[in-house]
Amino acid sequence: MADYQTHEHDVLIIGAGGAGLRAAIEASTAGVKVGLICKSLLGKAHTVMAEGGIAAALANVDDRDNWRVHFSDTMRGGQYVNNWRMAEIHAKEAPDRVRELEAWGAVFDRTPDGRILQRNFGGHKYPRLAHVGDRTGLELIRTLQDHGIHQGIDVHMEHTVVTLLKDGERVVGALAYERERGRFKVFKAKAVVLATGGLGRAYKITSNSWEGTGDGVGLGYDAGAELIDMEFVQFHPTGMVWPPSVVGILVTEGVRGEGGILTNNQGKRFMFDSIPDNYKAQTADNAEEGWRYCQGDKNARRPPELLTRDHVARCIVREIKEGRGSPHGGVFLDIAWIKEKIADSAAHIQRKLPSMYHQFKQLADIDITQEPMEVGPTTHYAMGGIRVDADTQMSNVPGLFAAGECAAGINGANRLGGNSLSDIIVFGKRAGEFAAKYVKEHGAGQVNNDQIDEAVRRSLEPFERGATKGGGAEGPYQVQAELQEMMQDLVGIVRTEDEMQRALDGLGKLWERARKVAVYGHREYNPGWHTAIDLHNLMTVSEAITRSAIERKESRGAHFREDYENKDAAFGKVNTVVSKAADGTMQVRRESIPEMPEHLKQVIEEMK
């Protein structure tokens, strides 16, 4: 084996967004040696993009809220294919995790009596999101970062993991390359936590940063971890659609929480037209009641703009398809209208939605206090991912844990806004806690030198394919762009068997091309090379999404099939499970969801 620089940690955490940082803090508090790898600089992870807030039943604004309501909201939103134990833990533990952030220096917006303020969000029965204007993700990540740097965690910035290292069945570390110098490094560890976030970069229109290439899901899958429910990809209803260079960038649901309404090109507020039966009792049937809800009237029901994301996204697609869209292919989201209700509305909007105001002003030259925004659906979040044990977050591979977006279970078929920031702190903490526990119970394993040499050889191949600056072999960006277009067109918001089969054929061809891409230049800080390496995980997650989506022959939550438009009770009892067969092919099967215990069934019954 060549001589690689080697680091040894007890727990190695891959990913330094909210879940990774929270896991690192917990593991180091438990007294084990922690290494944290991040693909970018510390504090730049996609968590900074989260705007709306952290869902936690603190009951500071509405005292009717509690974990039971949060649990049943989450299960209803997820169409009951969620891992009910994760949903239960999440609803119970989120308030403590939020209070803990305050103890570590987070500065949330306040209620008049000085407590943490909470705001309305889609699918949540009561105002539940602890927030800081519309930059809650930044507050969360900065708080964890600043608390974490005093904990003795070894942070390895701008490192990219190429493969997980295994000793028999068990994971014992990772091989990574350091971006600045392009050198490979071996990270030995007794346990590994994957906290790599999302996979939105598999699609053309996405709110995700370049980092969202499904690394954790791909790495875990290759190491033998099972994936579940990969067909559930959330398309956030409101991404920017204009100008072209900002297509996909998120417009927070907080805009609707503060009273923003959706209208079509005829000026009609279309969301009142289609309120699903299971939400009818909780949804306002007139504009006045919806406005009162946004103003905190406890007797009012929520406006239809705050129905779940899957539903709102589909309604928007319908308006656009039927010719009632806005000039640039979206619909209108209007918060400026509240000037009819509030005297100093411009200042109010700037205070409640400062970064949205800023974003539209600078990127689209639009003043959202005066005119409506144009918005449309954007790929936002993966409900599916690595299958983990609800309590410990360990995958089916010994020593391999996962938390946050790359782990699956809590959200079922559709995630409620705000449940992601609470997910990452609740389960990030648990992953760190149980990884540390695992480390204390298990010794070190052996890394396999042949595995390392092989991975290094494969990673360097793109340099050897004779690429030249002027042409020659195909570059990685072209394959990536074609993959994104294909997934957008064929495995997007509305799906059919025929199109998805075409996507599978397309994926087969793209796999071939991905294995032959070439890069030039040297290894130091080379984004072309990085993109070539990213392709493997992007292709893996795209194939898993497509195969799972073909397997689920019904429409549920974020997964909508034109050829099976309705929910099928039989599919309501199963998860789709993806695993890698011995011959390297991807297998999909259905597996029954364990029966929900009586006490939780009762909670759901009470909240109907």
Place this chain on the structure above:
Amino acid sequence: MNTATFSIYRGDSNGGKFEDYTTEVSEGMVVLDAVHGIQSAQANDLACRWNCKAGKCGSCSAEINGMPRLMCMTRLNSLPLDKPVTIEPIKAFPHVRDLVTDVSWNFAAKMKIKKFKPRPPDAPDGSWRMAQGDIDRVQEFRKCIECFLCQDVCHVLREHNKHEEFIGPRLLVYTAALEMHPLDTEDRLQDLKDAYGIGYCNITKCCTKVCPEDITITDNAIIPLKERVVDEFYDPLKRALKLLRPKPKPENDHV
């Protein structure tokens, strides 16, 4: 479709030069879009940092036509496109490659600042009470996205290389957020004077001008901290009075 030319600094710590790239531009594009276009079609190995492309992560800092800015928040229609747009790395830190610099000093310097230390909780459930009016200022500071443009433009770091003695505007804002946090009980005044070198700042306000988050760095963070340091260490009358009186409680400690 129109085209525009971008003169981008290419090279590493051994040196480099500007290279011109001409690419198509369209309505609404920002500088980062042009860099991405050049990267995918003409220069796969062009090194630059970026993440969110929405002005929230602070990764894509660069000097555009000589001004420190975020590439993702600089619209092309705000620049004269009849001549090449120059894009070069920020200058206050060691160069790595092309548009990327080694900003790790900022992370190391932050670790020297005493961490947040809250007073005991106000309520039995472990929570605190704070009035919104008392945290508005702190929230302004916490908008910082750590793009380090203020560090780049600060002459103490940029021209005089006082990285050993001075933490720079970003970390003074960070310290101000801690010092003005209603719950914090730590005292960082001695460190501000000695370890953090606040005296080096002579209030040219360049940092405030380049802040993409519009944080009033100089007026709201640095000057109040300077006043606190002066009160503590240089005002003979106040020093004498302090000997006679017990330390006052923090002004926000009222709920």
